Amino acid sequence: MNKLNGYILLLGAGLMLLVSCKDDVKPVNEEEVINEVTIRLKDDHNREYNLEYRDADGSGPGVPVIKSDTLPTNTNLQGNISLLNTLVSPTEDITAEVSEEGTAHQFFYVFTDSPAPVIQYADMDADGYPIGIEIQCNTGDAYDGSLRVVLRHQPNKKGTGVATGDMTQAGGSTDVDILLPIVVR
Amino acid sequence: MKLHRYIILWSLLFGYGIIASAQPCNNIIKGYILDQHDLSALSYASVVVSGTSLGAEADSLGFFEIKGLCKGSYTLICSHVGCEPVKRKVEVVEAVTNLNFYPEHHAHELKQIFIRARTNQEITNVRNSLNAEQLRLMKSDGLTQTLATIPGLSVLSTGSNIEKPTIHGLYGSRIAIIQQGSRLEDQQWGSDHAPNIDVRLFDKVEVIKGAASVRFGAKAMGGAILLEQKPVYTGRQLKQEVLLSAESNSPGIAVSSVIQRGDTATHTGWKMAAGIKKYGDRSAPDFVLSNTGTTVADLGFSFGYHKGEKRHRITLSGYYNNAGLLAASQVNSQDDILRALEADKPLVIHPFSFGIEAPRQSAVHTNLLYNGQISLSKDHKLKLNVSYQYDNRREYDVRRGGRSNIPAVNMNLHTAQLELLEDHRWNDIFSGMVGLNILGQINVNNPNTQRRPIIPYYNLFNPGIFAYQQANLNHLTIEAGIRVDYQHLNALYYDLNQKLHEPRRNFGNVVFNIGISADILPEMRFKANTGLAYRAPDVNELYSNGVHLSSVAYEVGDPDLRSERLWKTIVELSNSKDSRLHYSIDMYFQLFRNYIYQRPNGFVSTIAGIKLRYDYVQTDAVFGGFDALMKYRILPWWQIEGKASGLRATNRATGLGIPLIPPLHISGESMFTLWKNKKNQTSLRAGINVSHFSEQKRYNPADLFAGPPPGYTLAGALIRYSGKKERNTLELKVTNLFNTRYSSYLNNLRYFAPQEVGRNWILQYRFGINQ
Numbered sequence: 001m002n003k004l005n006g007y008i009l010l011l012g013a014g015l016m017l018l019v020s021c022k023d024d025v026k027p028v029n030e031e032e033v034i035n036e037v038t039i040r041l042k043d044d045h046n047r048e049y050n051l052e053y054r055d056a057d058g059s060g061p062g063v064p065v066i067k068s069d070t071l072p073t074n075t076n077l078q079g080n081i082s083l084l085n086t087l088v089s090p091t092e093d094i095t096a097e098v099s100e101e102g103t104a105h106q107f108f109y110v111f112t113d114s115p116a117p118v119i120q121y122a123d124m125d126a127d128g129y130p131i132g133i134e135i136q137c138n139t140g141d142a143y144d145g146s147l148r149v150v151l152r153h154q155p156n157k158k159g160t161g162v163a164t165g166d167m168t169q170a171g172g173s174t175d176v177d178i179l180l181p182i183v184v185r
Numbered sequence: 186m187k188l189h190r191y192i193i194l195w196s197l198l199f200g201y202g203i204i205a206s207a208q209p210c211n212n213i214i215k216g217y218i219l220d221q222h223d224l225s226a227l228s229y230a231s232v233v234v235s236g237t238s239l240g241a242e243a244d245s246l247g248f249f250e251i252k253g254l255c256k257g258s259y260t261l262i263c264s265h266v267g268c269e270p271v272k273r274k275v276e277v278v279e280a281v282t283n284l285n286f287y288p289e290h291h292a293h294e295l296k297q298i299f300i301r302a303r304t305n306q307e308i309t310n311v312r313n314s315l316n317a318e319q320l321r322l323m324k325s326d327g328l329t330q331t332l333a334t335i336p337g338l339s340v341l342s343t344g345s346n347i348e349k350p351t352i353h354g355l356y357g358s359r360i361a362i363i364q365q366g367s368r369l370e371d372q373q374w375g376s377d378h379a380p381n382i383d384v385r386l387f388d389k390v391e392v393i394k395g396a397a398s399v400r401f402g403a404k405a406m407g408g409a410i411l412l413e414q415k416p417v418y419t420g421r422q423l424k425q426e427v428l429l430s431a432e433s434n435s436p437g438i439a440v441s442s443v444i445q446r447g448d449t450a451t452h453t454g455w456k457m458a459a460g461i462k463k464y465g466d467r468s469a470p471d472f473v474l475s476n477t478g479t480t481v482a483d484l485g486f487s488f489g490y491h492k493g494e495k496r497h498r499i500t501l502s503g504y505y506n507n508a509g510l511l512a513a514s515q516v517n518s519q520d521d522i523l524r525a526l527e528a529d530k531p532l533v534i535h536p537f538s539f540g541i542e543a544p545r546q547s548a549v550h551t552n553l554l555y556n557g558q559i560s561l562s563k564d565h566k567l568k569l570n571v572s573y574q575y576d577n578r579r580e581y582d583v584r585r586g587g588r589s590n591i592p593a594v595n596m597n598l599h600t601a602q603l604e605l606l607e608d609h610r611w612n613d614i615f616s617g618m619v620g621l622n623i624l625g626q627i628n629v630n631n632p633n634t635q636r637r638p639i640i641p642y643y644n645l646f647n648p649g650i651f652a653y654q655q656a657n658l659n660h661l662t663i664e665a666g667i668r669v670d671y672q673h674l675n676a677l678y679y680d681l682n683q684k685l686h687e688p689r690r691n692f693g694n695v696v697f698n699i700g701i702s703a704d705i706l707p708e709m710r711f712k713a714n715t716g717l718a719y720r721a722p723d724v725n726e727l728y729s730n731g732v733h734l735s736s737v738a739y740e741v742g743d744p745d746l747r748s749e750r751l752w753k754t755i756v757e758l759s760n761s762k763d764s765r766l767h768y769s770i771d772m773y774f775q776l777f778r779n780y781i782y783q784r785p786n787g788f789v790s791t792i793a794g795i796k797l798r799y800d801y802v803q804t805d806a807v808f809g810g811f812d813a814l815m816k817y818r819i820l821p822w823w824q825i826e827g828k829a830s831g832l833r834a835t836n837r838a839t840g841l842g843i844p845l846i847p848p849l850h851i852s853g854e855s856m857f858t859l860w861k862n863k864k865n866q867t868s869l870r871a872g873i874n875v876s877h878f879s880e881q882k883r884y885n886p887a888d889l890f891a892g893p894p895p896g897y898t899l900a901g902a903l904i905r906y907s908g909k910k911e912r913n914t915l916e917l918k919v920t921n922l923f924n925t926r927y928s929s930y931l932n933n934l935r936y937f938a939p940q941e942v943g944r945n946w947i948l949q950y951r952f953g954i955n956q
Binding site: 025026027028029030031032034035037053055057058063064094097098100101105153154171172173174175176177178 | 515516517518520521524532533583584585586588630632634635636637638641642677678679681682683685790791792793794
């Protein structure tokens with residue numbers, strides 16, 4: 001019986017220890033979250049046109065703020081896309097990560113209406129397939145619609161049409177999928 | 186032996202004759218001979234009246250009757266193969282004397298082992314045990330798959346590696362997995378959190394399908410799975426069992442071994458079990474299921490002392506598991522799912538490989554257990570079970586920036602449990618148990634995941650007390666029990682705006698249970714059981730807020746959830762397993778109030794596109810179903826078996842179905858003994874089986890991404906050679922014989938791969954030394 005009492009005491013003490021110890025719970029830095037997408041376009045005269053998507057709560061349920069400049073007709077624009085995580089400090093540049101893992105990422109730019117401006121890839125990964133960070137845009141005639149910007153992780157870059165920007169056969173999982181209103185005037 | 190004969194002779198000549206002439210002797214002693222551990226009938230045990238030629242043999246239900254006794258006092262000796270003979274003095278005064286025997290059944294003579302606490306195991310509750318063959322299967326096929334051979338149990342899976350058992354449509358926190366009095370933790374939090382358990386050390390597996398068990402508490406409201414070891418083996422001879430198996434689909438092998446040895450002089454013994462398993466990618470009929478390989482290693486050791494009723498045992502076990510999740514299941518948005526659903530093959534297919542990449546789960550589970558028993562008197566025992574469990578679960582996602590090697594989920598769960606039981610028998614009729622459980626638990630998340638944890642830091646304190654009492658009458662056992670639980674939960678987490686929350690919840694809950702078990706015909710037993718249980722909501726149900734790995738849903742908990750209440754009633758009609766025609770049919774009814782489930786609630790717009798939002802909500806629900814089993818030995822060499830189970834579940838708020846309810850399942854098996862050598866005890870057996878799963882027609886389209894897949898039928902076959910005394914067996918088995926293309930409703934990843942695993946050949950060799 002004494003032995004038994006001993007056991008109970010020992011365990012009771014163990015339990016108390018378990019319940020009373022508490023580690024510091026720290027907020028987690030979610031570095032890989034993408035909460036800002038910016039497409040910066042420049043014409044030959046260095047005039048800048050920005051398309052912006054900002055989500056203040058990252059993966060949370062909040063509504064994003066979207067802003068896009070009106071683009072001129074029949075103009076050739078050079079530019080790039082930038083992904084940021086401004087929720088951590090210092091701000092994390094996700095574009096650099098995508099660029100580093102270029103073979104495992106590809107952006108797709110799809111206009112919802114037609115006729116529409118044309119966006120072409122202006123960069124390449126280590127295997128010679130496009131990534132889509134650097135782009136070239138021909139705005140064409142007047143347009144009033146949307147541009148869907150998609151970033152696929154681990155796409156099948158060899159799929160039919162994938163290298164020219166058709167994501168039907170691309171597979172992979174979606175890291176970014178946003179809709180930006182576009183007006184060409 | 187000689188002495189025995191003389192006694193009989195002597196009593197025949199003198200004793201019996203003398204008494205017989207004195208007065209009419211027409212009194213009767215009758216009763217049951219039941220196993221002390223689990224009250225199972227010890228059929229064909231014998232009772233002799235010492236000093237007379239009188240005696241009787243028990244029938245298949247353990248019932249015996251000795252007629253022709255005179256008034257006076259006698260000594261009865263009850264004996265059974267594998268039991269110590271039990272002597273009892275009895276005074277015959279009335280015409281009929283009731284007397285039950287509870288010999289202690291020793292394990293080594295039996296294929297199936299009972300090492301249960303004496304009686305007192307809620308015997309009126311509907312329960313099934315795995316037989317010797319199923320236990321052997323368990324050591325190669327795993328616990329969940331083997332349990333699914335019991336009608337009413339199914340497998341809820343996340344891909345082909347993560348499997349958890351469901352009983353009557355309930356899983357997770359509503360089902361308890363208990364190993365030697367210690368509840369297995371780390372498997373409750375979601376359908377993709379499978380139990381991490383090393384089954385090799387255990388020799389007995391039992392499933393309680395019945396109503397709320399007061400012994401195991403609210404977390405066993407939907408049923409319990411009990412894993413037990415045989416009593417410590419104290420023989421000096423080394424016993425060893427080696428199991429080797431290889432598979433064709435997902436090429437790979439598994440090797441395991443169990444060794445035990447004891448010392449008779451010191452009443453001690455030890456046992457060691459170890460196993461390792463490595464499989465590559467599985468394949469569906471039309472494609473490779475990429476990244477579905479798995480690696481498992483486990484090691485267990487137990488050391489014990491066993492002398493009469495005094496028992497002590499320490500068990501230490503460790504389990505490591507690294508399981509790949511289907512590569513194509515890593516999706517981020519609703520659009521990804523729609524694309525997956527439209528495709529006729531997974532969106533990511535790599536060539537076959539043994540490698541395991543993200544997405545994957547890796548878990549380490551360790552358990553230290555102490556089981557002790559002392560006897561205060563012959564009918565009064567104290568038992569103490571103490572355990573400490575440590576679980577580390579890591580879930581790896583496909584991530585950017587080299588983070589695929591950083592777990593997205595990294596939880597450390599510490600659980601300490603204490604159970605003190607007082608087991609009593611007042612007389613031949615009344616027995617029972619009183620007990621106290623205390624559980625303390627802490628979950629600590631590793632902060633280096635760079636992802637908000639899905640389960641917050643928490644600590645939990647859960648003491649409970651229970652009592653139940655049993656009355657064993659002639660052909661009837663009545664049982665009633667009550668349990669009271671208190672649960673204190675203290676969680677700590679940061680919300681999306683990095684604001685700290687420190688909610689505390691307290692729950693006080695009760696469990697009631699009453700049941701009867703009646704032998705209505707010599708060969709037929711009826712059981713009825715009804716119970717009420719309240720289960721406190723789990724941490725994830727209360728505080729989830731974010732994206733759950735391997736589910737594209739955004740999950741939102743409700744911190745104000747109340748305890749859910751289940752009232753379950755079950756009736757069962759069955760006969761002895763030894764009968765030529767064995768049957769067992771049960772019907773059950775589960776009435777839920779505040780049933781917690783996930784209901785879709787619109788969309789959450791994120792940068793990766795829209796995600797469905799799922800909220801934890803409560804509703805009232807009704808589950809009704811049946812399980813049936815029939816076995817018939819048509820000829821000595823030909824046996825057939827049929828099983829069926831059906832379940833209908835309704836969400837009372839919508840009138841529609843509830844997600845993940847197993848569809849109607851009917852299966853049949855035919856086994857033939859092709860050849861048998863009685864002298865050598867060798868045999869060759871073959872069998873074929875067919876299993877049909879219907880389409881689940883009852884569901885709410887809003888709960889699912891896509892409607893349930895159509896029904897399907899699978900066939901399998903096996904051929905087995907059993908060597909001398911079954912010391913070694915060689916078996917060749919094939920599952921999904923016709924390489925059928927099908928999809929299982931109960932696979933959470935069915936949206937991402939339109940086909941399940943195809944044909945699989947399994948070759949298994951078992952070798953035993955001194956078994």
